[in-house]
Amino acid sequence: MSLDIQxxxxxxxxxxxxxxxxxxxxxxxxxxxxxxxxxEVLAIVGESGxxxxxxxxxxxxxxxxxxxxxxxxxxxxxxxxxxxxSEAERRMLMRTDWGFVHQHPADGLRMTVSxxxxxxxxxxxxxxRHYGNIRDTATDWLGRVEIAEDRIDDDPRAxxxxxxxxxxxxxxxxxxPRLVFMDEPTGGLDVxxxxxxxxxxxxxxxxxxxxxxxxxxxxxxxxxxxHRILVMRHGHVIESGLTDQVLDDxxxxxxxxxxxxxxxx
Amino acid sequence: xxxxxxxxxxxxxxxxxxxxxxxxKRMIRRAILKGIAVPGYxxxxxxxxxxxxxxxxxxxxxxxxxxxGKNDCLKxxxxxxxxxxxxxxxxxxxxxxxxxxxxxxxxDASIIQTRHRIPEENLTKDQVLVYQVPIPExxxxxxxRETETRKMHALEEYGLMHVKLYEDIAKFGHIATAYAYxxxxxxxxxxxxxxxxxxxxxxxxxxxxLQLFGAGRExxxxxxxxxxxxxxxxxxxxxxxxxxxxxxxxxxxxxxxxLDEVILDDAGNRMFVCSDSDFCExxxxxxxxxxxxxxxxxAEGND
Numbered sequence: 001m002s003l004d005i006q007x008x009x010x011x012x013x014x015x016x017x018x019x020x021x022x023x024x025x026x027x028x029x030x031x032x033x034x035x036x037x038x039x040e041v042l043a044i045v046g047e048s049g050x051x052x053x054x055x056x057x058x059x060x061x062x063x064x065x066x067x068x069x070x071x072x073x074x075x076x077x078x079x080x081x082x083x084x085x086s087e088a089e090r091r092m093l094m095r096t097d098w099g100f101v102h103q104h105p106a107d108g109l110r111m112t113v114s115x116x117x118x119x120x121x122x123x124x125x126x127x128x129r130h131y132g133n134i135r136d137t138a139t140d141w142l143g144r145v146e147i148a149e150d151r152i153d154d155d156p157r158a159x160x161x162x163x164x165x166x167x168x169x170x171x172x173x174x175x176x177p178r179l180v181f182m183d184e185p186t187g188g189l190d191v192x193x194x195x196x197x198x199x200x201x202x203x204x205x206x207x208x209x210x211x212x213x214x215x216x217x218x219x220x221x222x223x224x225x226x227h228r229i230l231v232m233r234h235g236h237v238i239e240s241g242l243t244d245q246v247l248d249d250x251x252x253x254x255x256x257x258x259x260x261x262x263x264x265x
Numbered sequence: 266x267x268x269x270x271x272x273x274x275x276x277x278x279x280x281x282x283x284x285x286x287x288x289x290k291r292m293i294r295r296a297i298l299k300g301i302a303v304p305g306y307x308x309x310x311x312x313x314x315x316x317x318x319x320x321x322x323x324x325x326x327x328x329x330x331x332x333x334g335k336n337d338c339l340k341x342x343x344x345x346x347x348x349x350x351x352x353x354x355x356x357x358x359x360x361x362x363x364x365x366x367x368x369x370x371x372x373d374a375s376i377i378q379t380r381h382r383i384p385e386e387n388l389t390k391d392q393v394l395v396y397q398v399p400i401p402e403x404x405x406x407x408x409x410r411e412t413e414t415r416k417m418h419a420l421e422e423y424g425l426m427h428v429k430l431y432e433d434i435a436k437f438g439h440i441a442t443a444y445a446y447x448x449x450x451x452x453x454x455x456x457x458x459x460x461x462x463x464x465x466x467x468x469x470x471x472x473x474x475l476q477l478f479g480a481g482r483e484x485x486x487x488x489x490x491x492x493x494x495x496x497x498x499x500x501x502x503x504x505x506x507x508x509x510x511x512x513x514x515x516x517x518x519x520x521x522x523x524l525d526e527v528i529l530d531d532a533g534n535r536m537f538v539c540s541d542s543d544f545c546e547x548x549x550x551x552x553x554x555x556x557x558x559x560x561x562x563x564a565e566g567n568d
Contacts, residue, residue: 088420095424110407110428117431124431125424131434131500153435 011073013038013179013211014059019068021054027235028054031068034230034240038178041205041212043222043243045258046232052215053183055232059213060100060181061090075178095125099172099180103187105164108171109156115142115167116152122175141170145200162193166200173204182214186221198224219262223247231255283330284362289313293331293486297477300488305450306418307401312484322355322380323481325397329359329378332393332477338366340374345382345523345540352380369543381444383465385522385544388474390491396459398480401487403447403457423455426498434503443508449496450489464508464523469495514539515557517548 012035021028029051036042044052057063059070061082070082075097082090094100102108109118119138120128128134139149145166147159156164165185172180185201186194202225205212216222222229222243229246231239231254239252250256281287289311296310315323333339339359343351347369355378356367368374371384378395388394404414407425417425426447433441446463450456458466459478469476469489476489489495499505513520515536522544524537536557539545 087416091420091422113407113428113432114435116435117428120431121424121428124427125422127424129427129501131431132502134431135435 011077012036013040013073014213015069015071015079016059017069017071019055019058019065019070021051021058021063022066027051029058029232029235032230032237033068034237036179036211036213038211039209040228041210041214041226043226043229044213044215044232045217045219045222045229047258048217050232051235052217052232054235056181056183056213056215060098061094062100072179095122096175097178099177101165101168101172101180101182101185103184105156105161105168108168109164111156114153114155115147115159118156118167118171119174122171126175137174141174142167144204145170146196162189162197165189165197169201169204173208173210176208177210179211179213182212184216184218185214186216186218194221201225219247219259231258280362282335282363283333283359284316285313285327285330289327290331293327296486297328297331297488300477300486301475301490303454304489304493305454305456305487307485307487309484310486312481315481317354317358319482320399321351322378322397324479324483324486325378325380325395325481326355326358326479327481328395328477328479328486329376330362332395333359333363333365333376335363335365337375338368338373340368340371340377340543341379342377342382342384342541342543343380345384345525346542348542369546371541371543379461381460381462382523382540383461383468385519385539385541387468388472390473392474394472394474394476396461396476396478398457398459398478398485399482400445401457401459401478401480401483401485403445403455418454421453423449426455427500430498430500430503434500440499440503440505446505447498449498451494455498456487456489456495462508462523463497463505466495466497466505467507471495510537512537512556514545514548514555516555517545517553518555519545519548519553 014036017033019032020030032055044055046052054063058065064083071079072082073079100108116135116138119141120134123134123137139152142149142152147163147166156167159167186197189197198221214225226243229240229243230237231246233254239246239255246255247259250259293310296308300306300308312324312327315326317323341352341356343349346352359365360367371386375391376393376395377384380397383394402414404417404425407429408414430440442463444460444462445457446466448456448458448466448469458469471492473491475491478487497505510524514524515538517539519539523540525540526535526537528535
């Protein structure tokens with residue numbers, strides 16, 4: 001590991017300061033600030049309508065914040081304000097350095113082209129022009145997300161919900177991104193499939209040293225995957241800290257309510 | 266080539282020269298000039314209703330109407346042939362509305378309007394080739410949003426085009442796209458040559474003639490100026506290849522040209538003949554004969 005990389009690991013990858021998104025008079029999210037370090041997994045939890053997804057979209061340049069700034073450290077080590085970059089640079093980030101895993105795989109996949117092409121798309125978008133190499137990489141990635149090799153030429157339409165979600169993850173990780181945004185990646189999956197997906201995600205995140213911002217309303221997902229947690233309510237971050245600390249010893253009354261409302265089987 | 270023409274067509278008082286009014290022609294010429302200035306870029310234009318259905322070549326007709334002058338000589342081809350329905354109908358349309366000379370000889374024409382084919386004979390700097398285009402957007406089948414495809418063109422995000430070619434190889438073992446094969450124009454814009462067979466793609470590269478493309482329903486005009494680089498997209502390990510034919514033309518014996526398959530009877534007999542009917546006629550005029558002779562219907566085994 002070179003000196004440069006060691007240095008940049010001590011510095012935040014993403015710096016969010018006072019990010020606010022207003023929908024007219026209504027608050028989407030307000031004055032959210034945090035730093036995200038390389039290799040760190042941050043969970044954003046809260047009830048439906050608390051502003052989790054709004055915040056995520058603001059960070060992922062899918063929604064322009066009303067005020068505040070979001071800075072990202074690129075591979076050259078420069079801190080750049082996302083909303084002062086050109087659209088071309090932002091879109092380039094989205095398909096190289098970043099990934100976005102949607103709750104519904106159909107939003108993140110091209111449903112009309114084969115699984116192999118779905119995984120290969122990002123490679124072709126950054127200039128890969130050798131069919132054999134693209135296919136080999138796609139095969140490798142399908143294996144890593146536990147999709148059988150002989151399904152490479154099938155459309156995602158022929159896949160189950162769990163397989164689609166794994167395909168979406170492979171499609172995002174193929175360009176070795178540094179930061180992945182996930183919006184309820186386990187939503188809509190049954191419990192056993194969820195468990196396998198979480199296991200897979202945890203392995204990949206650790207192996208690749210990814211930084212992840214994951215939005216979930218499922219505290220079990222947050223506990224299993226994340227290092228740190230932000231609890232949101234009515235657009236505000238009401239509590240934040242290490243995941244185990246917050247979930248084991250919640251300070252805010254709302255967080256206490258949230259933790260105590262988990263069903264114990 | 267064009268000049269302001271006050272006189273009216275041979276049918277007299279009914280139509281302005283070349284059917285369109287002068288303001289419309291000016292509007293279309295502005296779009297054409299912009300297209301020439303930015304090779305491969307799709308210029309939106311206010312396509313008019315034409316007295317023929319969409320799909321008959323309303324885009325090409327409007328482009329031709331905007332550039333044609335009294336002294337032009339027009340050749341009209343459809344699938345390479347001068348005497349199929351679309352060619353005959355559109356040629357008569359311009360005879361009616363302009364009174365210009367028409368020809369079937371490629372080298373005599375100053376404007377050639379085509380559906381599908383580029384003539385086999387090399388075009389020259391004094392000629393204009395006008396294409397009729399049904400769907401100008403090469404990214405359309407993978408990206409249905411117009412806002413998104415425009416952005417992709419603007420930012421040169423063309424990875425998606427290779428996704429289409431990847432799918433071809435994954436499904437068929439080779440790039441099976443045989444027409445509307447995407448090209449990169451002057452290292453900048455990916456362009457759909459529209460329904461021309463990929464056999465003709467190499468002819469577009471560095472062509473001496475001006476190439477104009479008109480899509481009436483989609484209201485787009487684009488252009489390739491003379492001597493412009495046009496490269497067909499491909500993969501390093503699956504390079505672009507033109508269609509190859511196993512036999513020469515049945516009636517003129519020409520090789521390495523584009524052939525049409527013609528069914529001869531109900532017994533499964535068929536022949537392959539030049540798609541470019543003028544090219545075939547010229548060869549037969551100077552004495553070339555194919556293996557089925559000058560009249561295949563009288564050839565042995567075809568009675």
